[in-house]
Amino acid sequence: MTLDLAALPSPREVSGVTADNFAAEITDIYQPAVLRGFASHWPLVQAGQQSDADAGRYLQQHSLDKPQVLLQLPAGLNGRLFYNDSLTGMNFSGSQTRMTAAIERMLQATPGGDRYCLQCVPVQDNFAGLMLDNPLLSADTKSFIWLGNGITVPAHFDEASNIAVVVAGKRRFTLFPPQQLANLYIGPLDLTPAGQPVSMVNMLAPDLTAHPNYPKAYAAALSVELHPGDAIYIPTPWWHHVQSLSAFNVLINYWWSNVYVASALPFPMLLHAIQAFKHLPDGQRQAWQYMLQHYLFAENGDPAAHLPAQAKGILGEMTPQLAQGLQRWLAAQLK
Known part of the structure; x- marks a missing residue:
């Protein structure tokens, strides 16, 4: 061919x-x-x-x-x-x-x-x-x-x-x-x-x-x-x-890119997700798959629609301040 x-x-x-x-x-x-x-x-x-x-x-x-x-x-x-x-x-x-x-x-x-x-x-x-x-x-x-x-x-x-x-x-x-x-x-x-x-x-x-x-x-x-x-x-x-x-x-x-911080680039997050989810038992992995579909891909609609704007946090509009705060939190979690 x-x-x-x-x-x-x-x-x-x-x-x-x-x-x-x-x-x-x-x-x-x-x-x-x-x-x-x-x-x-x-x-x-x-x-x-x-x-x-x-x-x-x-x-x-x-x-x-x-x-x-x-x-x-x-x-x-x-x-x-x-x-x-x-x-x-x-x-x-x-x-x-x-x-x-x-x-x-x-x-x-x-x-x-x-x-x-x-x-x-x-x-x-x-x-x-x-x-x-x-x-x-x-x-x-x-x-x-x-x-x-x-x-x-x-x-x-x-x-x-x-x-x-x-x-x-x-x-x-x-x-x-x-x-x-x-x-x-x-x-x-x-x-x-x-x-x-x-x-x-x-x-x-x-x-x-x-x-x-x-x-x-x-x-x-x-x-x-x-x-x-x-x-x-x-x-x-x-x-x-x-x-x-x-x-x-x-x-x-x-x-x-419109990403506010370099550490939020998708590919490193993909590798971390593989590390976190790939080896879980089937039931747990399926549960996390549902959670990702709900929060990340909004397959059930806006996952924060029931929250007031000031309480949506990361589920709301991303700002440089919010992104930087999340970066610090992730860095502390991943130590």
Whole structure:
């Protein structure tokens, strides 16, 4: 069976998006969206449109040259960041390398040889003078840069909403709705290549004997190739597979969330819930399942409808003060 990612339908493309209509046009719809030419005016993008070397030199000129963890993938892996054969570690190694030298290593990489990448490097802490204006998000939203050769990141999710901007090279994003979780064959939750669990399916060469239900996920997927200056909005927790298609690739991304405190991010809570509930006797686990359905998913309606507003607490409107108080309470409970 041919499951070519390039044959999938594309996400919707949206133009004319401003800060005023961002929610109505993008985030309220809860679907990925492509913003063509979003950053075509960035000097870094314009450098990338000239050549890989121009983009690399531009970054080197603006780099603060701090040490980074440069990942190295041996030749023969086709650039796929993944596990080793026994799933006890990763198929790549990392070494401390200063930014300018790391970029040079990527630019000098030879076809068929080892491949290199830097992941999730905070822009503000590592570069000076990069003009990366994003009119859709608040000015204090942090940006991160991803640099590398032809690297493929398996399907994973982010815990925050994401706008990713292709700066140099080309990338293919393939996106799966959260409801396809069971058909993506997710790997270990507590040993991951980069913090989030990933699909075990090699989507460039799927093994349907090992992953027979993957075609169901493929049938629900969207895929798009982005060029320098293009951006994509990825809602959380949509799964996305990212393939860098050029010899040298640069991406800038922005994450943001309405969660007031970092400790309230959902994935750590999922792991704690597994720890708390998974090994309970069946009767107790079913009882807690009912409680979660009642309080968390409101399957019986508003669970606090019978309480006055001032007494609803965490079941009412979440405020920064309430979130911070709950964080302190949870920290005390989990000691």
